[in-house]
Amino acid sequence: MQTPAPTDYVRATSVDDALAQLQKYGDEARIMAGGHSLIPMMRLRLARPEMLVDINDLDELKHIKIEGNEIVIGAMVRHREVLDSPILFEHYAAFRECEKVIADPVVRNRGTVGGSFCQADPAEDLSALGSALRGTVVIRNAQGSRTVPMREFHYGPYTTQVEDGEILTEIRIPIRPGAGSAYEKVERRIGDWAVASVGTFVVVKNGVVEDCGIGLAAVGAPHYSAPEAEAFLIGKEATEENLAQAAAIAADHCDPASDQRGPADYKKHLAKELTLRALRRSVQSSQGA
Numbered sequence: 001m002q003t004p005a006p007t008d009y010v011r012a013t014s015v016d017d018a019l020a021q022l023q024k025y026g027d028e029a030r031i032m033a034g035g036h037s038l039i040p041m042m043r044l045r046l047a048r049p050e051m052l053v054d055i056n057d058l059d060e061l062k063h064i065k066i067e068g069n070e071i072v073i074g075a076m077v078r079h080r081e082v083l084d085s086p087i088l089f090e091h092y093a094a095f096r097e098c099e100k101v102i103a104d105p106v107v108r109n110r111g112t113v114g115g116s117f118c119q120a121d122p123a124e125d126l127s128a129l130g131s132a133l134r135g136t137v138v139i140r141n142a143q144g145s146r147t148v149p150m151r152e153f154h155y156g157p158y159t160t161q162v163e164d165g166e167i168l169t170e171i172r173i174p175i176r177p178g179a180g181s182a183y184e185k186v187e188r189r190i191g192d193w194a195v196a197s198v199g200t201f202v203v204v205k206n207g208v209v210e211d212c213g214i215g216l217a218a219v220g221a222p223h224y225s226a227p228e229a230e231a232f233l234i235g236k237e238a239t240e241e242n243l244a245q246a247a248a249i250a251a252d253h254c255d256p257a258s259d260q261r262g263p264a265d266y267k268k269h270l271a272k273e274l275t276l277r278a279l280r281r282s283v284q285s286s287q288g289a
């Protein structure tokens, strides 16, 4: 593999310091978090930043905590910490299921939540789950911060609302009492990126779906989400028939590409089947099964 082109490097001491460095170097600077996506891209010369702003020392971005009715996840939280988090597991078991199938322990020990969202790979598992849960992201720049719905954060593959001179600082996930959640993924081999994956949550009250969210990765679902399927299911009885219909609508909404991971029609089939399985388990968990 190639070595990256020469670059300068600075280790930020705070978010304010990182923002100052980003401002100083403009579009020549790139933030480095875990480096698991950025460094391979630099080796392939797909990215050639002149200045790397390393944010690994920023303890202010390493929390998982509850604020009001939201779970707040700092951008520098590692995959392994998401996997092990009792807070996330208590409210959304899907986080643990999702993290178990992201790469391998080496990548999970280093790769971060913020880096994953900002990389915006179409097969990115956490982005699918974040969209399913209708989270928000907090972006900071020198002027202040703004909060953006997860479903508006990604413009498309590898592009997000984070502009030059900005840092994603937090992901915020609403807590929904009684919600059940699940994550399903098909990969060619353990640790690989998804052929297709789906995260869901469902809140069932008296047999009726009160709320739900569906997020899909690697199958060309705009903003990793399936709003038509959610709209169909909300207010309906949580029957197998209705879940299957919602899964079919979600798959219809996808536009996967044929590639080395499989043909488009196979991926569409997976989108439907995995959505059904995830919805089914979310319903069971919401009903306390």
Ligand SMILES: Cc1cc2nc3c(=O)[nH]c(=O)nc-3n(C[C@H](O)[C@H](O)[C@H](O)COP(=O)(O)OP(=O)(O)OC[C@H]3O[C@@H](n4cnc5c(N)ncnc54)[C@H](O)[C@@H]3O)c2cc1C
Binding pocket: 030, 031, 032, 033, 034, 035, 036, 037, 038, 039, 075, 076, 101, 102, 103, 104, 107, 110, 111, 112, 113, 114, 115, 116, 118, 119, 123, 124, 125, 126, 162, 166, 167, 168, 169, 191, 192, 193, 194
């Ligand atoms: C072998 C391998 C297998 C993998 N398999 C999977 C998988 O199955 N599923 C999956 O979802 N992912 C997978 N990944 C990706 C992994 O999840 C990485 O952790 C993730 O892509 C990037 O996180 P990072 O912290 O390493 O980011 P980096 O590589 O440091 O950064 C990625 C991009 O985000 C920007 N960035 C980082 N943090 C911020 C921030 N706070 N604010 C603004 N911009 C920021 C960087 O400038 C860069 O452009 C895999 C990676 C590898 C190497």
